[in-house]
Amino acid sequence: MTTFNLIATCAAGVEALVGDELRDLGYEVQVENGRVRFEGTEKDIAKTNLWLRVADRIKIVVGEFEAKTFDDLFEQTKALPWDKYVPMDGKFPIAGKSVKSTLHSVPAVQRIVDKAVAESIKETYHRRGMLSETGAEYPIEISMRKDRAMLTLDTTGDSLFKRGYRTEKGGAPLKENLAAALIALTTWRKDRPFVDPMCGSGTIPIEAALIGQNIAPGFNRSFLCEEWDWMSEEMWEEVRADADNQADYDIELEIYGFDMDENMIKIAEKNALAAGVSHNITFKQLAVANFKTDEEFGIMVTNPPYGDRMGEEEAVHELYKELGQAFRPLKTWSKYIITSDLDFEKYYGERATKKRKLYNGAIRTDYFQFWGKRNK
Structure with a gap:
């Protein structure tokens, strides 16, 4: 070769x-x-x-x-x-x-x-x-x-972020590869609970489930170079079969996606079904202010509204305050929040342990990381 x-x-x-x-x-x-x-x-x-x-x-x-x-x-x-x-x-x-x-x-x-x-x-x-x-x-x-x-x-054709499972999407969806990056930057392990409290069309929980089950992200899509005569069909079949063998379809994960919009929950459930991970994600209609848990040492990753449009800032800042009030009591949980609002910490009510500059498409954002107590 x-x-x-x-x-x-x-x-x-x-x-x-x-x-x-x-x-x-x-x-x-x-x-x-x-x-x-x-x-x-x-x-x-x-x-x-x-x-x-x-x-x-x-x-x-x-x-x-x-x-x-x-x-x-x-x-x-x-x-x-x-x-x-x-x-x-x-x-x-x-x-x-x-x-x-x-x-x-x-x-x-x-x-x-x-x-x-x-x-x-x-x-x-x-x-x-x-x-x-x-x-x-x-x-x-x-x-x-x-x-x-x-x-x-x-060699790829449609960008790799197009996994093929997103049957529907809501407003301002997060690209699948950025969602995967956000998860990779956390300390999540497969034996810990994982929550997206504002999951929208479910991209972050679905990507977490794909990672947790070790499912190749491109398994259910095709690539441009598959049409090339010097890329053999047998070789592609071998690579896909190997990926299938590496997947852990039986693992039980504790992944949750919440959203206050009932329609978004329905879309998220459809997308998870298309991705083949619906059995490992619990989706539920729930407002951020009502989120509570007795579990410890979980990971929370979310992409809240940014308030980029005129007239939205006040409502978004109020949401950020609700996030802080709901999440701060969870001392053992680590929380990861991406937003273009660089004053996020002021409204959330806590300084981030670490910040990382990322781009959501053309939008410059910060990834605010609030690390919880370690599990000894």
Whole structure:
């Protein structure tokens, strides 16, 4: 099998988590801004697409070089071994970005790369005229940063956060891979209770159940590279069968999702059923102010409303006060709350043990962590 230079792309702030995931899968990694580099075969491309919970995409690095002129970009792009990846009838849409580079026009850069790839393929297959591009899709990205070009091939298709279980969603839903990141940043263990007191469509409890049952997050979806002729169907079947064998479908977890909106609870229950984890999550209509528990050493993770819209601030700040009043008495519980309101602690009524900057899509947020007493 061929060994490829690969990158797992991800949101800013979670690169170390993706690096840890890849190390746990047995890879040597190099963590960079917005991505983690590693090496692997076709089977590793399948395995990482299937198993990474926090990353966005798995891409093949086809080539990297310095390019300050369009001639440089054209000739060096054309010289890359495109015949290893793209067949004669392959579609190869070009995406691009340019940061602090001499070649700053993204449309112009994309046109040059498109022409160079087409010329390379035509020379390989001794074709003249236009290529048919009627086959599978091989999305190429040209990224220019400080005059250095990186050409990558996307293997994933729809972003890895699209697990395939979210049949419905409510307002301002949390992406599945960010929910997984929030859980990874806690001290939760499978023998402890886990609660999301404002669960919305259930993403955080569902991701916790997938982690608890060791179910590969991509198990119930397909990936773009499955359509490529050099990624065998038998290999995909083997990787999926291995993932199925690793899942612990019989483990009993104590996971709860509460929300004051009865409709959101119904949506959350449907989504948990689609994810195959409904037996391990208890969903219930409940307002934050009414939350009580006699259990100890639990973990609470939630994504409350941020109050970003005009007129919502006062109501949201009142909600944050209710959160503090309900949760502060739970001395042995650790609470983790993500919000874009950087004054959250003032309304919650307690200083966080630790804060971490994260991005919820394009929204800059803080992850406020209130650690409970340790279980001796």
